[in-house]
Amino acid sequence: MIRKIAGSFMTISKLPYIVRTLKTSQKREKLPIILFTLIKPIARITSYVLGRNVRGAWIKLPQKQQRTYIEIMKANRGKFLLSGFFSGVGLYYLYESHIQYCPMTGRRKFVALTPDQARKIGEANFTQILEEVEGIIVPETDPVYLQISKVANAILHANRDLRQIYDKTWTLTVIDAPVVNAFVLPSGNIFVYTGLLKTCDNYDEVGIVLSHEIAHVVLGHVEEKLTRTSFLQMVLLVPMSLLWVLIPHDGIGFLTTWFFNSVADIMLELPFSRFMEIEADDVGLVLAAKACLDVRKAPEFWSKMSLNRDDALQNEDLEFFSTHPADKTRQENLENKIENALKIRTVCGCEELSRKSKTKSTRSS
Numbered sequence: 001m002i003r004k005i006a007g008s009f010m011t012i013s014k015l016p017y018i019v020r021t022l023k024t025s026q027k028r029e030k031l032p033i034i035l036f037t038l039i040k041p042i043a044r045i046t047s048y049v050l051g052r053n054v055r056g057a058w059i060k061l062p063q064k065q066q067r068t069y070i071e072i073m074k075a076n077r078g079k080f081l082l083s084g085f086f087s088g089v090g091l092y093y094l095y096e097s098h099i100q101y102c103p104m105t106g107r108r109k110f111v112a113l114t115p116d117q118a119r120k121i122g123e124a125n126f127t128q129i130l131e132e133v134e135g136i137i138v139p140e141t142d143p144v145y146l147q148i149s150k151v152a153n154a155i156l157h158a159n160r161d162l163r164q165i166y167d168k169t170w171t172l173t174v175i176d177a178p179v180v181n182a183f184v185l186p187s188g189n190i191f192v193y194t195g196l197l198k199t200c201d202n203y204d205e206v207g208i209v210l211s212h213e214i215a216h217v218v219l220g221h222v223e224e225k226l227t228r229t230s231f232l233q234m235v236l237l238v239p240m241s242l243l244w245v246l247i248p249h250d251g252i253g254f255l256t257t258w259f260f261n262s263v264a265d266i267m268l269e270l271p272f273s274r275f276m277e278i279e280a281d282d283v284g285l286v287l288a289a290k291a292c293l294d295v296r297k298a299p300e301f302w303s304k305m306s307l308n309r310d311d312a313l314q315n316e317d318l319e320f321f322s323t324h325p326a327d328k329t330r331q332e333n334l335e336n337k338i339e340n341a342l343k344i345r346t347v348c349g350c351e352e353l354s355r356k357s358k359t360k361s362t363r364s365s
């Protein structure tokens, strides 16, 4: 029961563990998915419309009536505070009731999206991306495709004990473009750009990147990120609307909300994105170790990336403003985890690594 779509790619393998049974429970999915993906613009527009309308209505009121309303508000200050308190309790309950425990990391996560909903989002993205890259997809008979699929399969096969691996139909699409990137959708669709191969010296390094990207899916990072963003937008809706009520000029209002949103992103979202990257590095290293890849390549690879790249945001001092940790931070973190990863390789019965690895070069084919 292998799903085949459009013939522009193939399911990575015909191994039975990659076959997923398609679940068709759709009842409670449609509305939340739209809300989750559009919550940011919706919240921003709502606060703008709400705040501006309240301000407009207030300005139109005669002064006497304004004073009466202010008196009423002052008299009911206690009630406002109480309703604010109960809203806070409600939000806290909402937060606590969606906490999940992640056995892989031992971390409590705030997740409201179900894996099925995340899969739907992934599948929608998948169709869209395939349309965009049509014409530059590397055929599945190409030696480069075959080599990447071999590495991807090794990782998936070695980690088939994980539900997040065995419950998906994994696919691989190799895109012929000079982009140094690879990513995996929550639905299990792996994308690799041929530009990545030019940065990797061998397929173990490709495997390190793939393990990291697959780890994002295993850890449900998309679900967690969308939940967190939606929740933050809900919480920020009140102060954002208030900003629009209090600021008399639209131009200043836009500037202030832009500043407010940027500060919220820098303080709340970016550190979390960097945290997820490090977490995916850690779990990715375990996935790679189980697949008997040369895990020693991981810190080496990121160190090479830091040498090759002249991206300003990879500067450690600017890490604070980036969604990704600086390559040097990643390298150091991975170096600390190598010993454990090598132990996992031994437990999994992998061949001992020679001092000088003889892995296949990405440039040989």
Ligand SMILES: [Zn+2]
Binding pocket: 212, 213, 216, 277, 280
């Ligand atoms: Zn990542």
